[in-house]
Amino acid sequence: MSPMSVLTRDEAQTRAKLLDVHHYGIELDLTRGDETFDSRTVIRFTARADADTFVELKPAELRSVTLDGQPLDPETLDGNRLPLEGLTAGEHELRLDTVMHYSRTGEGMHRFTDPTDGETYLYTQLFMEDVQRVFAAFDQPDLKAVFDLTVTAPDTWTVLSNGITEHLGEGRWKAAPTPLISTYLVAVAAGPWHSVRTEHRGLPFGIHCRRSLAPYLDTDADEILDVTRACFDRYHEKFDEPYPFDSYDQAFVPEFNAGAMENPGLVTFRDEFVYRSAVTDTERQTRAMVIAHEMAHMWFGDLVTLRWWDDIWLNESFAEYMGYQTLTEATRFTDTWTDFGVTRKPWGYDADQRPSTHPVA
Structure with missing residues (x-):
């Protein structure tokens, strides 16, 4: 895998002219152990013209990806960029199933265990480009969208997010869909x-x-x-x-x-x-x-x-x-x-x- 690429302003301007991103459906499972968590993302977007582009992610493992129901090869992930080639003008749906690393340095999904009582806490810090460590995204501030989050956490935990969260039972929490916001502003905090x-x-x-x-x-x-x-x-x-x-x-x-x-x-x-x-x-x-x-x-x-x-x-x-x-x-x-x-x-x-x-x- 090649080194991670930093998005340039010119690339962001080109992608903003091409895409209108509508909605992210994100499912996070925080019960998979101390090192990684599961992250599944469904992105609905419109391409304004026939073109190639890419979506960003920094996974421990990219299990699968489909575009409009057709599988894409996970091996095409190049650094933090997954190419979306041959997009046609119109509506599209991108689905990704990934494993992500917890962070111990504050980027992405930070995991902390309190030495006082042994309780564990997680929270996101996604500015400027660390959303890619939590879920796949067209990661630039001017491609705003609605974010719809569901989180599975240990039974004794509370999950906080950008909107009011509802406990659905069995450790599942659903946050109210956000208004249009930028990718770097999505937030989750989970723990007792x-x-x-x-x-x-x-x-x-x-x-x-x-x-x-x-x-x-x-x-x-x-x-x-x-x-x-x-x-x-x-x-x-x-x-x-x-x-x-x-x-x-x-x-x-x-x-x-x-x-x-x-x-x-x-x-x-x-x-x-x-x-x-x-x-x-x-x-x-x-x-x-x-x-x-x-x-x-x-x-x-x-x-x-x-x-x-x-x-x-x-x-x-x-x-x-x-x-x-x-x-x-x-x-x-x-x-x-x-x-x-x-x-x-x-x-x-x-x-x-x-x-x-x-x-x-």
């Missing part, structure tokens, strides 16, 4: 979560952490939820468009390789934000700022999404600006711009002085 749930403006809200951190989350639950509700209300005063998803969950997950991720309806945070000891008010303000930042992305980033990664600077800068402004306006943390001046502006000054400085786009 400790959860604090409430409702706000008719929507279910929840915060979640591993069980061994339950006392610490419970101690700060009121503060976290108060900040969440206040920012949510303030954003509705700022934006004409209502919150576009059906629920708002925030999961504090172990060994996260970033600060937080704005998955629509299921924001993930590093669980160091569940404070285990006395902390300064500035640290509490920092946590609140991250909550406000990620919530801004629900509109700017998730509902309206960059076409290509060269606009990530605008995506993140706007969320940062809105987070600081909204936290100042809506919560007790009224000195956030001082923190911005002390901790954020020096980053820009430092970058601007380097020989490598360049226009943002």
Whole structure:
């Protein structure tokens, strides 16, 4: 197998002109052992012309693949690209049955076993191109689709996703189909979560952490939820468009390789934000700022999404600006711009002085 190929902007533009991707049906089985899980994907899409293209995946094993009911050779998988040759204009259905590796480094489906109590937790981190480690996809931000997930997990686990999840029995969970979202924003978090749930403006809200951190989350639950509700209300005063998803969950997950991720309806945070000891008010303000930042992305980033990664600077800068402004306006943390001046502006000054400085786009 050849090395993994990185999708170029030109390739993405060509594929976006060719394809209209409608729907992903995804079935994940998380009960297959400690190293791998099963992933089955059905992609419905339209080709606007006769052409060749490809779909991306990074499997441990590609068991089978069919296009419009006709088998394709799994051996044609080249690195992370499966060629779809001789596509005709019109509707198509692609089915793939794969085995995928769990990650221990935060990409794709991360698996963690808590040394405190031996409980295991899984969660996805799919930015920028790690969706391919979880399910097959036309993996670029401007090919949005509806995602319909079903997850099989151990009986004692709870499964969280972008939409409200329903337990069907025997470890099977089904998530409500998403609105149109980008591939990198799909999210799953599964495990014996400790959860604090409430409702706000008719929507279910929840915060979640591993069980061994339950006392610490419970101690700060009121503060976290108060900040969440206040920012949510303030954003509705700022934006004409209502919150576009059906629920708002925030999961504090172990060994996260970033600060937080704005998955629509299921924001993930590093669980160091569940404070285990006395902390300064500035640290509490920092946590609140991250909550406000990620919530801004629900509109700017998730509902309206960059076409290509060269606009990530605008995506993140706007969320940062809105987070600081909204936290100042809506919560007790009224000195956030001082923190911005002390901790954020020096980053820009430092970058601007380097020989490598360049226009943002």
